[in-house]
Amino acid sequence: MPAEIRDGDRPGSFVLWLDGRAQSEVDLADPTWLGFDYMRRIADVLDVAGPVGEPLRVLHVGGAAMTLPRYVAHTRPRSGQVVLEPDGSLIEEVRRLLPLPPRSGIKVRPVDGASGIRAVRDDAMDVVVLDAFAGGAVPPELLGTAFLEQARRVLGEGGVLVANVSDRAPFPVVRSAVAGVRALFADVVVGAEPATLKGRREGNLVLVAGADLPVDALRRRAASGAAPYRIFAGTPVLDTFGGGHSLP
Template identity: 50%
Template sequence: MARRGTRRGAEPRADRYEIAGGEAELLRDADRDGGWVLCVGGVPQSYVDLSDPTYLDFEYMRLMGDVVDSLGLEGEPFDAVHIGGAACTLPRYVAATRPGSRQVVLEPDGRLVQLVREQLPVKGVAGLKIRVTDGRTGLAGVPDEADDLVVLDAFAEAAVPVELVTEEFTRDVARVLRPGGVYLMNVADGFRLPFARRVVTTVRSVFRHVLLLGDPGVLRGRRFGNLIVVASRRPLPVEALTRRAAGGAARARLVEGEDLAAFAAGAAPIREGDGTTAPVPPPQVFGKS
């Protein structure tokens, strides 16, 4: 039976837990002390190392960490908003690598937030606040030009909520970013990448500088996977990110400029009410049948 965590300050308990979005499960990493995987609906949502928040296990999260590392001066603190929280992997990373950062996580599932607070504690993460609210409502309450970084890493039933990738929402993201601020997105797509192409078109309609990072096989539309979109009004650290992507453990590829324009050619932007649906991974991606 699914249970809820009740112990504070104790060792996390590998178990299943009831949340508003269904069922969450905590799995211990037998190969790494302090490593835990949070699954929601059978889909791995987060990996956290409670002993070392700078350790990023998922490939797409390493790419997001690379982006964070490449922005501004090394160790420079950020003001950041994270849309979608799960186990707060990236906020923990930012707090550890950029001390003094102020971060807000917008997470609509209050029971998931409670689970994380009790089993994967965030109380000791300096400068971090979690607000139980949906992304659109939470972002609408953020003042203009308040943040250096906005991160979208939100999934519902293994799909990106479409209302968070529309042109209207993207313009609200641009509103809360400072002139040199960066929008960092995690999206997922599969065969031929029709959704990702539309997301890129949408972001390019709002931000002048956009790039895309991902596994070469995913970028070719050969298999389902995660893609990272990075956008800003000002030039992005393309050369540094290209080197990191090519030399990292994930061996990702960076697409920008004319190549990105070709990637998105012919794809329509996503707008509210246009009936767009987000792709879900095929069952075999997570070992389901």
């Protein structure tokens, strides 16, 4: 099913639909407005990933309507960003109907994440954002050891991996992802909304991996946002999302 861009509920916003699902929402006049809860959770991580307002080097695996790259370009001017998006027709449609701002610093490469990340230099990025879906799920190869090793390679010493994972209780996908991430990164944090944690519905869980993660800052944001969510760090990550086996 081809990509479709529709008007959003918010005046001036647009929603990108793929495979019958709403994938991204953009307000061209206000890139800081994020219509999807999980994107606000990722933005919380991006906001505390370095000094406020300072540029970041960000690799986005998955682009859709470029909502998060636009957010970073606005909140952290002069950031260097690379987007790996394999759907060339989608890229062209977004460029035509939802053009990126001039001199945004966003470079879009028409390549899949598993292939594209191998071309990125060692220690070239401060943050890797994994937000790629096919048929409503993260492609398994993007949660496997081979890809995670590449993510660890391209991140600098203080680099952070942020992954959006769709799952539902008892969270088999997240458990596998946690197992794979823990083998390569010092710390792992998981953010999730209450309804998903209680098993009421499938939802988006956000995994954060790195060293010396700003857990307290993330907890403050999780508690004070428009859609509060829970942060798991340390032993509670294993208590709730442990027991999985990393993917190849």
